Amino acid sequence: MPTVRIFRHHPNEGPGFLAELLAAQGLTLELVRIDEGESVPQRCDDVVGLVFMGGPMSANDSLPWIAAELRLIREAVGAGVPVLGHCLGGQLISLALGGQVTRHHAPEIGWFEVERVDSAGTRAWRDPLPARFTAFHWHGETFSLPPGAALLLRGEHCANQAFALGSATLGLQCHVEMTATMVEQWAAASDAPTLATKTVQTPAQLTADLPRRIAELQAAATQLYAPWLSAVAAHHARIAPGLAPRY
Numbered sequence: 001m002p003t004v005r006i007f008r009h010h011p012n013e014g015p016g017f018l019a020e021l022l023a024a025q026g027l028t029l030e031l032v033r034i035d036e037g038e039s040v041p042q043r044c045d046d047v048v049g050l051v052f053m054g055g056p057m058s059a060n061d062s063l064p065w066i067a068a069e070l071r072l073i074r075e076a077v078g079a080g081v082p083v084l085g086h087c088l089g090g091q092l093i094s095l096a097l098g099g100q101v102t103r104h105h106a107p108e109i110g111w112f113e114v115e116r117v118d119s120a121g122t123r124a125w126r127d128p129l130p131a132r133f134t135a136f137h138w139h140g141e142t143f144s145l146p147p148g149a150a151l152l153l154r155g156e157h158c159a160n161q162a163f164a165l166g167s168a169t170l171g172l173q174c175h176v177e178m179t180a181t182m183v184e185q186w187a188a189a190s191d192a193p194t195l196a197t198k199t200v201q202t203p204a205q206l207t208a209d210l211p212r213r214i215a216e217l218q219a220a221a222t223q224l225y226a227p228w229l230s231a232v233a234a235h236h237a238r239i240a241p242g243l244a245p246r247y
Contacts, residue, residue: 001028002048002236005041007069009034009055009088012185016177017218018051021225027232040068044075048236049082049228052089054175056191058141059091059101070096080238082168082231087139090162090171097146097165104158107140109193110201111213114153114161114174121150124167125227133220134213135161135174138186142173157199162224168231176221180214183207 004027006015015022015029022029030047032038035055044050052069059066073096076083085093091101114135116126129152137158145151145163153162153174161173186192187203196202 001026002232002240003028003030003046004049004051004232005030005032005044005047006051006053007032007034007040007089008053009057010053011035012182012189013054013087014182015051015053016179016182017221018177018225021222021229025229025232034065040065040072042068042072044072044079044081045239047081048239049084049232050076052083052085052092053177054087054089054138057088059088059095059143066092073097077165077169080168080235082228082235083170084225084228085171086177087173087175090173091141091143093169093171094143094146094149094163097149097169099144099146099149101141101143104140104142106157106197106199108137108155108157108199109139110137110199110206111135112137112155112157112199114155117151117154119150122152122164125152125164125170125224128223128226130220130223133216135176135217135220136178136183137174139173143171167227168235170228176217176224178214178217180210183210183214 004022008014073093095101111134113132115132116129142158149163149165152164155161163171187206192203193200
């Protein structure tokens with residue numbers, strides 16, 4: 001069975017809705033629990049895709065597993081393995097490929113709109129994607145675009161919300177993988193904001209009208225993930241030409 005390897009850096013920051021889409025496509029999910037001390041696998045030729053989730057740490061921290069993940073990302077991109085990152089994961093992809101991760105001028109926490117950026121570099125990603133949608137955000141740092149990448153999504157409060165590099169690498173600053181349970185868990189966290197600002201929402205604001213917000217987010221996420229899933233299928237066909245993908 002084709003396998004997608006998912007790196008979890010915090011127990012509350014798993015693949016969420018993405019796991020449902022991957023399973024529906026007949027893909028096996030292998031979860032690497034970095035938060036529980038599991039080691040970073042040294043190879044990527046045994047999987048059809050790599051996914052890096054979020055976490056409260058900085059991509060610039062001197063943690064051994066961060067250095068190992070950066071090496072793995074570079075190897076995977078060089079080998080044509082599809083790579084996908086969310087928040088910290090997107091920052092790790094940027095850093096691994098020559099970008100920078102820096103402190104943002106203000107934390108961005110809550111539901112804020114992102115806008116699709118149309119350019120030659122995003123042609124493979126933009127067709128199924130709505131021009132605007134409201135995404136979930138929880139970050140205090142931001143990434144620059146690595147060399148050769150194109151901006152795919154931008155936001156009012158944080159400009160760089162997603163970048164694409166070729167047809168198989170996608171780095172996200174915003175969280176499109178959220179489920180209602182995840183939002184509720186994050187809103188109840190000890191570090192959840194207590195006072196609202198222009199870029200920060202309170203727990204009550206985070207969970208207000210949640211079923212509608214999640215339904216709209218997951219509809220947009222399905223479209224955003226579609227080109228990456230196509231890249232996974234194409235990579236599987238290359239490495240296992242005698243096996244026709246089910247997805």
